[in-house]
Amino acid sequence: MSTLPAETEITWIKVGADAEARSIAMRIFRAELPSNRPALVWLGGYRSDMTGTKALEVERHAQAIGTDCVRFDYSGHGASGGDFKEGTISRWVEESLAVVDQAVAGRMILIGSSMGAWVALRLIEELRARGQGKRVAGLVLIAPAPDFTAELIEPSLTETERASLAERGYFEEPSEYSPEPNVFTRALIQDGQKNRVLKGPIATGCPVHILQGMRDPDVPYTHALKLMEHMPADDVVMTLIRDGDHRLSRDEDIFKLKQAISAMLAKA
Template sequence: MSMTSADTEITRIEVGEDLGARSIAMRIFRAEPASKHPAFVWFGGYRSDMTGTKAVELERYARAVGTDCVRFDYSGHGASGGDFRDGTISRWVEEGLAVIDHAAVARMIIVGSSMGAWIALRLVQELRRRGEAARVAGLVLIAPAPDFTAELIEPNLTAAEIASLAERSYFEEASEYSPEPNIFTRALIEDGRDNRVLTGPIETGCPVHILQGMRDPDVPYTHALRLMEHMPADDVVMTLIRDGDHRLSREEDIAKLKQAIGAMLLKA
C-alpha cells in the first residue's frame, strides 16, 4: 500500500554545532519518474508543524501533479528537537536553508504560512546573497506575517508583558488554537529586529501570490497589503478572501492555494 502524505517517512539532519546543535525532522516526497516541475517546499507558521492540514494537502497536490515536496519542522516544533524557547527567526532560517540543501532542491515553489512567510522571504534573501536566486521559481504566502514581532507584537505589549520580558525573558498569552499558551521570548523579539524585511524594497525575482483572509484576527489584511507595497519589482498577485480567517484551512481555501500553485507551475 502506498503511503499517505502524512505517512511519508521522517528523515533527520543535524543543524548547528556544539550547544547550538539540533535535530531537524523532515518529510521528503520524491516523484517517480523524476519531475521537471519545481519542488514544493513548506514553511509552517509559529507553533505549527508539518502534519497540519495545509502542509499535508500540499504534498497531496505534489503527488497529483507529479513533483517533489519537502516539509519540515523548525527546532522546538513538531518532530524536531530543540527547545521552543531557544527559537529565533535566524535559527529557523538557518534550518530552512539546511533542509533545502540536504534535499538537493534545484528549483522550488516555496509555500510559507504566517511566520513561515517571513522565514521564506529571509531565505530568499540568503539564497540571492549566495548567488542562487534561480532556485526559487515562485512564492505562495498565506496570511504572511513578516516582521510580526516588531510590527504586531512590540507596539501592543502591555505593562505586565514588558515586565515579564524584563524579569523572566519571556511572556505568555492564551492561544485560541491550543490549550498551551503562546510563548514569546526576548531572544525572539530582539532577533526579529535584526531580520526585518519591511524596511525597504523586497526583491524576490520570482512570481509571488499572497492569500489573505479579511477576517484574520492575528494578522490584519492591511499587513499583507503593506508587504505587497514593498515588492514593486515583482510579479505579485493578492487574493483577499472576504470571510477568511488566519488559518485558511477550509476546503475552499485549500482550493485557492492549489490554484495559486498551479498558476505558478505554468510560469515555471
C-alpha cells in the same frame, strides 16, 4: 478533500554545532517519475508543524501533479529537537536553508504560512546573497506575517508583558489554537529586529502569490497589503478571501491554495 496516501517517512539532518546542534525532522516526497517541475517546500507558522492540514494538502497536491515536496519542523516544533524557547527567526532560517540544501536539488516553490512567509523571504535573501536566487521559482504566501515581532507584537505590548519580558525573558498569552499558551521570548523579539524585511523594497526575483483572509484576527489583511507595497519590482498577485480567517484551512481555502500553486508552476 480525499484521504492522503501513506505518510512519507521522517528523515533527519543535524543543524548547528556543539551546544547549538539540533536535529531537524523532514518528510520528503519524491515523484515516481523524474520531473523538471520545481519542488514544493512547506514553511510552517509559529508553533505549527508539518502535520497540519495545509502542509499535508500541499504534499497531496505534489503527488497529484507529479513533483517533489519537502515538509519539515523547525527546532522546538513538532518532531524536531530543540527547545522552543530558544527559537529565533535566525535559527529557523538557518534550519530552512540547511533543509533546502539537503533535500532540493533543483528549483523550488516556497510556500510559507504566517511566520513561514517571513522565513521564506529571509531564505530568499540568503540564497540571493550567495548567488543562488534562481533556485526559487516562486513564492506562495498564506496570511503572511513578516516582521510580526516588530510590527504586530511590540506595538501592542502591555505593561505587564513588558515587565515579564524584562524579568523572566518571555511573556505568555492564551492561544486560540492550543490549550498551551503562546510564548514570546525576549530573544525572539530582539532577533526579529535583525531579520526585518519591511525596511525597504523587497526583491525576490520570482512571482509571488499572497492568500489573505479579511477576517484574520491574528494578522490583519492590511499587513499583507503593506507587504505587497514593499514588492514594487515583483510579479505579485493577492487573493483576498472576504470571510477567511488566519488558518485558511477550509476546503474552499485549500482549493485556492492549490490553484495558486498550480498557477505558479505554470509560470516556472
